[in-house]
Amino acid sequence: MxxxxxxxxxxxxxxxxxxLAVGAGEAVGLVGESGSGKSLTLRAVMGxxxxxxxxxxxxxxxxxxxxxxxxxxLTFLDPLVRVGDQVAEVCRVVAGLSRRASRVxxxxxxxxxxxxxxxxxxxxxxxxxxxGQRQRVLLALALAQEPxxxxxxxxxxxxxxxxxxxxxxxxxxLRAERGLSLVFVSHDLAVVAQLCDRVVVLRDGxxxxxxxxxxxxxRPHHPYTRRLLDAVLPLPALAGGRxx
Amino acid sequence: MSTTTAAVRPSVRxxxxxxxxxxxxxxxxxxxxxxxxxxxxxxxxxxDPASQDLGNGLAPPSAAHWFGxxxxxxxxxxxxxxxxxxxxxxxxxxxxxxxxxxxxxxLVSGYVGGWGDWLIGRVVDTFVAFPFYVLVIxxxxxxxxxxxxxxxxxxxxxxxxxARVIRARTRTLCREGWVQAARGxxxxxxxxxFGHLLPNVAPLAVVLLMTEILLIMVAVVTLGYLGLGVQPPxxxxxxxxxxxxxxxTTRWWVPTLPGLAVVLTGVGxxxxxxxxxxxxxxx
Amino acid sequence: xxxxxxxxxxxxxxxxxxxxxxxSLQVRPGTIVGLVGESGSGKTTLARAVVGTVxxxxxxxxxxxxxxxxxxxxxxxxxxxxxxxxxxxSLNPLLTVGRVLDELLRVHRLAERRIASDTAGAPDAGAWxxxxxxxxxxxVGLEADTxxxxxxxxxxGQRQRVAIARALxxxxxxxxxxxxxxxxxxxxxxxxxxxxVGLSARVGLGVLLISxxxxxxxxxxxxxxxxxxxxIVEHAPAARFFTHPSDPYSRRLLQAxxxxxxRAP
Numbered sequence: 001m002x003x004x005x006x007x008x009x010x011x012x013x014x015x016x017x018x019x020l021a022v023g024a025g026e027a028v029g030l031v032g033e034s035g036s037g038k039s040l041t042l043r044a045v046m047g048x049x050x051x052x053x054x055x056x057x058x059x060x061x062x063x064x065x066x067x068x069x070x071x072x073x074l075t076f077l078d079p080l081v082r083v084g085d086q087v088a089e090v091c092r093v094v095a096g097l098s099r100r101a102s103r104v105x106x107x108x109x110x111x112x113x114x115x116x117x118x119x120x121x122x123x124x125x126x127x128x129x130x131x132g133q134r135q136r137v138l139l140a141l142a143l144a145q146e147p148x149x150x151x152x153x154x155x156x157x158x159x160x161x162x163x164x165x166x167x168x169x170x171x172x173x174l175r176a177e178r179g180l181s182l183v184f185v186s187h188d189l190a191v192v193a194q195l196c197d198r199v200v201v202l203r204d205g206x207x208x209x210x211x212x213x214x215x216x217x218x219r220p221h222h223p224y225t226r227r228l229l230d231a232v233l234p235l236p237a238l239a240g241g242r243x244x
Numbered sequence: 245m246s247t248t249t250a251a252v253r254p255s256v257r258x259x260x261x262x263x264x265x266x267x268x269x270x271x272x273x274x275x276x277x278x279x280x281x282x283x284x285x286x287x288x289x290x291x292d293p294a295s296q297d298l299g300n301g302l303a304p305p306s307a308a309h310w311f312g313x314x315x316x317x318x319x320x321x322x323x324x325x326x327x328x329x330x331x332x333x334x335x336x337x338x339x340x341x342x343x344x345x346x347x348x349x350x351l352v353s354g355y356v357g358g359w360g361d362w363l364i365g366r367v368v369d370t371f372v373a374f375p376f377y378v379l380v381i382x383x384x385x386x387x388x389x390x391x392x393x394x395x396x397x398x399x400x401x402x403x404x405x406x407a408r409v410i411r412a413r414t415r416t417l418c419r420e421g422w423v424q425a426a427r428g429x430x431x432x433x434x435x436x437x438f439g440h441l442l443p444n445v446a447p448l449a450v451v452l453l454m455t456e457i458l459l460i461m462v463a464v465v466t467l468g469y470l471g472l473g474v475q476p477p478x479x480x481x482x483x484x485x486x487x488x489x490x491x492x493t494t495r496w497w498v499p500t501l502p503g504l505a506v507v508l509t510g511v512g513x514x515x516x517x518x519x520x521x522x523x524x525x526x527x
Numbered sequence: 528x529x530x531x532x533x534x535x536x537x538x539x540x541x542x543x544x545x546x547x548x549x550x551s552l553q554v555r556p557g558t559i560v561g562l563v564g565e566s567g568s569g570k571t572t573l574a575r576a577v578v579g580t581v582x583x584x585x586x587x588x589x590x591x592x593x594x595x596x597x598x599x600x601x602x603x604x605x606x607x608x609x610x611x612x613x614x615x616x617s618l619n620p621l622l623t624v625g626r627v628l629d630e631l632l633r634v635h636r637l638a639e640r641r642i643a644s645d646t647a648g649a650p651d652a653g654a655w656x657x658x659x660x661x662x663x664x665x666x667v668g669l670e671a672d673t674x675x676x677x678x679x680x681x682x683x684g685q686r687q688r689v690a691i692a693r694a695l696x697x698x699x700x701x702x703x704x705x706x707x708x709x710x711x712x713x714x715x716x717x718x719x720x721x722x723x724v725g726l727s728a729r730v731g732l733g734v735l736l737i738s739x740x741x742x743x744x745x746x747x748x749x750x751x752x753x754x755x756x757x758x759i760v761e762h763a764p765a766a767r768f769f770t771h772p773s774d775p776y777s778r779r780l781l782q783a784x785x786x787x788x789x790r791a792p
Contacts, residue, residue: 033712131566160565160739165783187713190785217788229787231713233720233742238781239770421617425690428578428609429631429697430601439630443621 001045001066001149001181007057008037008044008205015040015205017058020183022149024063027175027182029192029213031228032202038185041202042068042151045183064148071154073134076141077126083137084110084122090144109140114170132163139170149181150174156191168194190232193217201225261523268519274512278505282328291319293326293479302495312497314488320498324505327479332509334391334474335461338398339453345399346406347442347449353407354414355437364407371404380463381472389472394464402460406452413445447524454517458510465506481506530591531555531733532577532607532701537586539569539576545584546572548757554701554733559723561748561765562737563780569757570737574705577735578609590700605635608694612706614686618678624689625660625674631696632656663692666730667722684715688722695726701733702726708743720747741784745769753777 001022008015015037022028030038043049045060046068070076078086087106091097097105110118113136126134135155142150152171156164172195175182186192192199192213199216201209201224209222220226262268281288290310297317305312311320353364371379383397417423418441426436467473468482476483481502488499520526532554539547547569554560564570575581577588579599588595595603611617619627632638638652638659650658661671667688678686687707694702704723708716724747727734738744744751744765751768753761753776761774772778 033714161741161780161783162565164785168785188785189713190787193787194785214788227714231717232787233717233746235742235745235781235784235786236769238772238778421611421613422619424580425609425611425617425693426619428580428604429634429693430605431630431634435630435634440619440622444619 002061005058009056010053022181025179027196029196029199030185036202037205038202039153042153066149067142067145067147068151069138069142069155071157073138087140087144094145113140131159152184265519265522267515271512271515271519278509282332285325285329289322289325291322293322311501323479327481330480334464335457338395338460339457341399342402346403347410350407350410351414354411384472390475410445451517451521454513458513533589535587538584539572540584554735556733557731558749559727559734559747560750561744562752564754568754570754574703577703578607605697607701608699610690610704610707613710614683617690628660628696667692683711687719703735705737
C-alpha cells in the first residue's frame with residue numbers, strides 16, 4: 001500500500017498531506033494522540049470516512065485486498081446473527097463457497113484466530129462473547145475477505161492487558177503465516193513497538209516522524225515523538241525474566 | 245471570580261447560534277407579528293369586532309373591508325385580530341399549569357426512581373391510552389363549555405407529555421457523573437434537582453411548551469368549531485370558521501381567512517420550537 | 528484502629544453473586560494504594576462500596592477508627608470523595624468551574640467554620656471562598672482563571688483536574704480515583720498522576736487509585752493490591768510487587784504489559 005500526500009477535509013482540513021508506504025508482509029505502526037488523524041487515515045484508505053468528510057487530495061494505492069478491524073467490535077457485528085453465520089456469509093460472498101462449505105470455512109477461520117470451543121462459540125450472538133472473543137471474531141471476519149493488507153484501528157485498546165497480549169501475539173503470528181501486511185493504529189507506543197518494524201508518528205494531521213521502530217524509540221528526532229515516549233510510564237524489569 | 249478570560253458566556257454563544265438558525269428567526273418573526281396584532285387589536289382594528297351592519301353582510305374583500313364581512317356584516321379583519329387575542333391568551337394560559345406540574349413530576353419521578361417512578365409511569369400510561377380529544381371533550385362537557393372548561397381540561401391532561409419526556413431525560417442525566425458527583429459532594433436532593441438538573445432539562449421543556457401551545461390553540465379552535473369552546477359573542481377563530489363554512493363555496497373568504505390565521509400562527513409556533521431544538525442541539 | 532480508611536472482609540453481592548468477596552485493605556493518610564484488576568474483577572464495585580453508593584453484603588468500612596453507617600451522613604459522604612473515569616461526563620455543562628466549587632464551599636459552610644476557628648483578622652466569607660477556590664486550582668496545577676470557564680472550554684486533562692479540585696473542595700480524608708487517567712491522552716496521564724501524588728504528600732490525603740493499567744499504578748502508588756474475580760490475590764508494597772510479585776496471576780499481568788525497547792540515554 002502506498003499513500004501519497006493524502007488530504008481529508010470537512011469544514012476544516014484534518015489531514016494535511018499524509019504519506020505512508022507499507023511493503024508486502026511489513027507491519028507499520030501509526031502513532032498519535034486523539035485528533036492526530038491516525039484513524040482517519042485508515043478510514044480514508046477503506047473509503048469509510050465519517051459523513052461530512054471527504055478526500056481532497058493525494059492518492060491511495062492498495063495492491064490486493066484490504067480489510068479492517070476496529071477498537072469496538074460490537075458496533076461492527078450484527079447483534080441478531082450468530083457470529084459463525086456472520087463469518088460464513090462473508091466466505092460465501094468473497095470465495096463463492098456453498099452454504100455447507102462456508103460453514104466449514106468459518107470454523108477453520110475461528111481456528112486460525114485461536115478461538116477455543118469453536119463449534120459452541122460459532123452459535124453464539126455477539127453480546128454473549130467476551131471482549132477478546134469478539135475481537136477475534138472480527139479478525140476472522142477480516143480474514144474471511146482473504147486480505148493482503150490488514151488495517152487495525154486500536155484493536156486492543158478496549159481489552160485487558162492479558163487479552164491484549166494474546167491478540168498482539170495472534171496478529172504477529174498471522175502476519176508470519178500468511179505474509180499479511182499490517183497497519184496498526186494506536187495511541188500507545190509500547191504496543192506498537194511490540195508488533196511493528198516501522199513506526200509513523202502523526203500529530204494534528206501531519207507526519208512528524210517516521211522510521212524503524214528501534215531507531216525512533218532509541219533516538220527520536222522530533223520533540224513531539226520525545227514527548228510521546230516520555231509519556232510511556234516505565235515499569236521496572238521483572239525479576240526472573242519475562243518468559244510467557 | 246476572574247473576568248479576564250476569553251470565556252464566552254453561553255448566552256452570547258446562544259444568541260450567535262440563534263441568529264444563524266433560519267427556522268427560529270422566521271418562527272419568532274411570525275409569532276412577534278401575531279402577538280403584536282393580538283395585543284394591539286383594540287387599537288389597530290379598523291372596526292369594532294362586534295358591531296353589525298346587517299345591510300352589508302357577506303361583502304367581498306374591498307378597500308373598506310380588507311377581509312370582507314361576515315353574515316352579520318361584521319368586519320372579518322377586525323374579528324380575526326380580536327380572535328388572535330382570545331385564542332392566544334387561552335392557549336398560553338392553559339399551557340402554564342401543565343408545564344409547571346409536568347416538569348416537576350417528570351424531574352422528581354426520573355430522579356427518585358423506584359416505586360414512585362413506577363406509579364407515575366402507570367398513571368401516564370393510563371392517560372396515554374385514551375385518545376386526547378376524547379379526554380378533553382369529556383372534561384369540557386363535565387365542566388361546562390367555555391374558557392374555564394378548557395383550562396380545567398388542560399390542567400388535567402396536559403402535564404402528561406412533559407412528565408414523560410422530562411422523566412426520560414432526567415433518568416439519562418442521573419446516570420451522568422456530574423449528578424452523582426453533586427450528591428457525593430454532599431448537596432441536598434432539592435439542590436441537585438432544582439439547581440442542577442432543572443436548568444439542564446429546561447431547554448427541552450421550552451421546546452415542548454411551543455408544541456403544546458400549538459396543540460392547545462388548535463384544540464381551542466376545534467372546540468370552538470364544535471361549539472364547546474369560546475362562546476359567542478367573543479370572537480374566536482374556531483367559531484368564525486364554523487359559522488362561515490356554510491358559505492365556503494360562494495363566499496370563500498368568510499371561513500378561509502380565519503383558517504389561514506390559525507395556520508400562520510401554527511407555523512410560527514412550530515418553526516420556533518424546531519429552531520430552539522436546533523439551537524439547543526436537542527437532537 | 529488506625530487513621531485512614533480500613534476495609535475489613537468487605538463483600539458486595541449482585542443478584543446473589545459475590546462481585547466483591549471478603550476484601551480487606553487499608554489506606555493510610557498521605558499514601559496512595561493502587562488497586563489493579565482486569566474487567567469484571569469487581570474494582571468499580573469496590574469503589575462504590577467505599578464511597579457508599581452500594582450496600583455491603585458483609586464486612587465493615589472504618590474511617591479513622593469509626594465504622595461508616597449503611598446510610599452515610601453528609602459528613603461521612605464528604606469524608607470519602609470519588610473521582611470518576613470519564614471527565615467529559617463528570618462536570619455540569621451549564622456551570623463554570625468557579626460556581627461548582629463555590630457552591631460546595633457554601634453548602635458545607637466551610638468559610639464560616641474556618642473563619643470562626645480563626646481568631647486573627649478574619650476576612651469575610653465571600654473573600655475566603657474566592658481565595659479558597661484559587662487555592663484549589665493551585666493544588667491541581669490549574670491557573671486561577673480556569674474558575675471562569677465552562678467545562679466545554681477545557682481539555683480532558685484539565686477537566687479531570689477540576690474534578691479532583693471539586694473532590695478536594697469538601698476537605699475529604701480519602702480520595703477514591705476510579706480509572707482517572709484511562710480516558711485521557713497519554714501525554715496528559717502523567718500530569719494527573721503527578722497531581723494525585725503531590726496531594727497525598729502535601730495535604731496528607733489517603734488515595735485509593737483504581738486502574739487496569741499497571742504502569743499507572745507503578746507511577747503513583749506506595750502499595751499495590753491485585754483484585755481478581757472479587758478477591759484480593761496479592762497485597763504488597765509497590766517496591767516489591769513490580770519486581771517480585773508473589774502471586775502467579777500478578778506475574779502474568781506484569782508479563783503481559785507491553786514495554787518499550789531500551790532507549791538511548
